[in-house]
Amino acid sequence: MSRVDPFAVSLRSPLSTAAGDIDRREGFTVEYDHRGETGLGEATPLPGWTESLDRCDAALERALDAGADDHHTDALLELDASEVPAARHGFATALVDADARADGVALYEWFDGSRSVSSVPVNATVGDADSGTTVERARAAVDRGFDCLKLKVGARPLDADVERVRAVREAVGESVTLRADANGAWDRETAERALEPLESLDVAYVEQPLPADDLTGLAELRGTGVGIAVDESLVDRRMAAVLDAAAADVVVLKPMVLGGPGNAHTLAMRAREEGVEPVVTTTVDAAVARTAAVHVAAGIPNVSACGLATAELLDGDIASDPAPVDDGRAAVPQDPGLGIDPAEVSQ
16 A cells, blocks of 8 residues: 655754755655565655645655556656655655565665675765854764765855865865855855865865856856865756756756755766766755665766765754764665664554
8 A cells, every 4th residue: 555644854053055044854665565565765855955745745646646556657747846746755665665676675776786785985065154162063973984075165264264165174074075065155256266275275076166057157167176076056957968068077966956866876886987977965864864865876887076074964863874974975775775663654
């Protein structure tokens, strides 16, 4: 029997996004019977990135009606990833979870059965704070075993941000990878001025240095010692447009925004074929979607550190975490499918 159930999980502290602050995550768990197994999914819309909660709910109900009696193709046809990506993620995750369970393999093996993966590297997000607080958070993350840190920039003058990054580099040493995320806050002139000092501080890449729609500007920023990553650019544009514009060295892939783990994995491998590195991140999801994202990352050979260490942002969860983070790595569940028993998920 297929079903959709609502849930809500509070955040430990409000999270700033381009669409405003959020203090809790609301969504739906999805169960779908397929090939004699019950697959589990999660649809957790994020304002500014996906459809609304109400549109997600309505789309899921339509899809489950269309998908009755295992007509899963009809259900997927009801869910356009460009219109209702979170709803499609919820159903598609349940479908591939059931498929992998039926095949007796972990979901990442269902994507890529060529190797066994016990864990994937993850970055710590240090966020945006004054220099002293940023340094404290960076040191704490390194002490916990993280060797890749992401700092938010763009909310203050460029010189102040450069000094924050410099303070972190001096505090953590040269062996720790630093990334910067501007969330599209800079104009072309500011972004160009930022690259030289960031290169001198060995920043691996800067994420979304320009607004999402400026693919030409992003392409023109490439070629220095600092990589250019796109994130928000993938919300309204297909991967093909980003690749055709040569706008990125790195693509940041959020399965919830892309319509499901299968879509995210396919796009990751397409990017890799074009010489663009994929990084998988969550949208601060609950345990089911977060675990699906871990499987997507595990299905990418030699994946670099991903933004999957987000469970600690939640004050509670809908299930025990089967992919805990330890020493800078997220464990990859080895049980069939996602590795989560639908009976153990609470709403």
